Amino acid sequence: MRVISSDTVWIVCPAFNEERTLAGVLTRLIAHGYKVVVVDDGSRDKTREIAEGLADAVVSHPVNLGQGAALATGLAFALAQGADYIVTFDSDGQHRATDIARMIATLKSTRSDYALGSRFLAGRQRVPLLRRLLLRAATIFTALTTGLRLTDTHNGLRAFTRRGAAALDLRQDRMAHASEILSEVARSRLPYVEVPVTIDYTEYSLAKGQRASDAVMILLDLFARKLHR
Amino acid sequence: MIVQMVLSVLLGAVLLHGWTQLRRSPLVAWMSLTAATGGLYLVWAPAHTTEIAGMLGIGRGADLIMYLWVCISLNLLLSLHLKQLRQQETLTRLARHVALANAFVRTNDVRGAAAPTVARLQGDGRRSTRMRGHTA
Numbered sequence A: 001m002r003v004i005s006s007d008t009v010w011i012v013c014p015a016f017n018e019e020r021t022l023a024g025v026l027t028r029l030i031a032h033g034y035k036v037v038v039v040d041d042g043s044r045d046k047t048r049e050i051a052e053g054l055a056d057a058v059v060s061h062p063v064n065l066g067q068g069a070a071l072a073t074g075l076a077f078a079l080a081q082g083a084d085y086i087v088t089f090d091s092d093g094q095h096r097a098t099d100i101a102r103m104i105a106t107l108k109s110t111r112s113d114y115a116l117g118s119r120f121l122a123g124r125q126r127v128p129l130l131r132r133l134l135l136r137a138a139t140i141f142t143a144l145t146t147g148l149r150l151t152d153t154h155n156g157l158r159a160f161t162r163r164g165a166a167a168l169d170l171r172q173d174r175m176a177h178a179s180e181i182l183s184e185v186a187r188s189r190l191p192y193v194e195v196p197v198t199i200d201y202t203e204y205s206l207a208k209g210q211r212a213s214d215a216v217m218i219l220l221d222l223f224a225r226k227l228h229r
Numbered sequence B: 001m002i003v004q005m006v007l008s009v010l011l012g013a014v015l016l017h018g019w020t021q022l023r024r025s026p027l028v029a030w031m032s033l034t035a036a037t038g039g040l041y042l043v044w045a046p047a048h049t050t051e052i053a054g055m056l057g058i059g060r061g062a063d064l065i066m067y068l069w070v071c072i073s074l075n076l077l078l079s080l081h082l083k084q085l086r087q088q089e090t091l092t093r094l095a096r097h098v099a100l101a102n103a104f105v106r107t108n109d110v111r112g113a114a115a116p117t118v119a120r121l122q123g124d125g126r127r128s129t130r131m132r133g134h135t136a
Helices: A023-029 A048-053 A065-078 A098-110 A128-144 A163-167 A175-186 A203-208 A215-228 B004-019 B026-044 B047-054 B061-101
Strands: A008-017 A035-040 A059-061 A087-088 A112-117 A157-159 A191-194 B104-105 B118-121 B127-130
Touching: A008 A065, A008 A098, A008 B004, A023 A035, A035 A048, A035 A065, A035 A087, A059 A065, A065 A087, A065 A163, A065 A191, A065 B061, A087 A098, A087 A128, A087 A163, A098 A191, A098 A215, A098 B026, A112 A175, A112 B104, A128 A175, A175 A215, A175 B026, A203 B104, A215 B061, A215 B118, B004 B061, B047 B061, B047 B104
Parallel strands: A008 A035, A008 A087, A035 A059, A112 A191
Antiparallel strands: A059 B104, A087 A157, A112 A157, B118 B127
16 A cells, blocks of 8 residues: 655665565565665675665665664765655564554654654564563663663664754764664754554564674764764 | 983873864873873872872882873773774765765666666765766
8 A cells, every 4th residue: 555645755774785685675665655765785795786676766885884874874865855754664674664654643643753663662572582681771771871761772663754864963883873863862852752663573683683792882882982073 | 311201202292192182082182181191290200109109009109100001002092993983984974975976766667677767866965867877
């Protein structure tokens, strides 16, 4: 079913070596009528070819920079295209395209600028224990460092208004970008809301996801960023 | 006296480095300045070294100097790391500019075509329509 709306919604899909899942993800998004930009982050497989065959736009980093850099590039592209709403959507198949309409609707009904997906508001979900503990620790860290009271701080499904996206100054190229986005949401003082979304865990998405050991690098990156302008 | 002069030159270089970093990395710069100033003081007032070490609970003056040098070294490492981060940011901006300037944008609704019509973007994101495969 295609979305009938006068608003321009751009979906930003950062992708690095996602030839296994990208076609399916793009097909579902296009079926819903969204404009999709894939940011190919220096992939070495057929990600770029698949994206150019299906997406509305493909922006290709000449070298691998990291998911944070890919998201920032996608946001810059979508803003330049005049997007009214921008959604970030992982390319590994863990998100559902059906959740996007609800996020946009929530942005409108609550007059918020940021709709942040939460897997923990969507009823009972099969979240692996280690991941649940890691995400719980991340929510406490986020509350302490930004003051944001959230249930899920590392969910790749987010929707922004144009004003919200333009207010984000993203400089973390790699793993710390999710924390940085929340830090920027807090700094902007623009209204935000959490929206229940479903995560479909697969062996593939779990293997691609962050590990407990990454948390140390994230903390170091965030600390280093505080030390210089 | 010779060793004092050599150490003074080295610590003077650390002071200069800290001063140059004041605007970009204030915390790291002040750490460098403080440690180097302390080092200079100990170099020219060695009699105070053991006394200060005792006050700090370290014991020997030589250990105090070694700890101070370790602090300076770690601080310089941190400074180098931050410099590398800044270079990474520059690389990211450059790569993003190149990527946006060469973006593939579909202008027809035929998906999966071998050579679809695309528009390429200027560096600032403005669109200028060109055919893919016919660009310089």
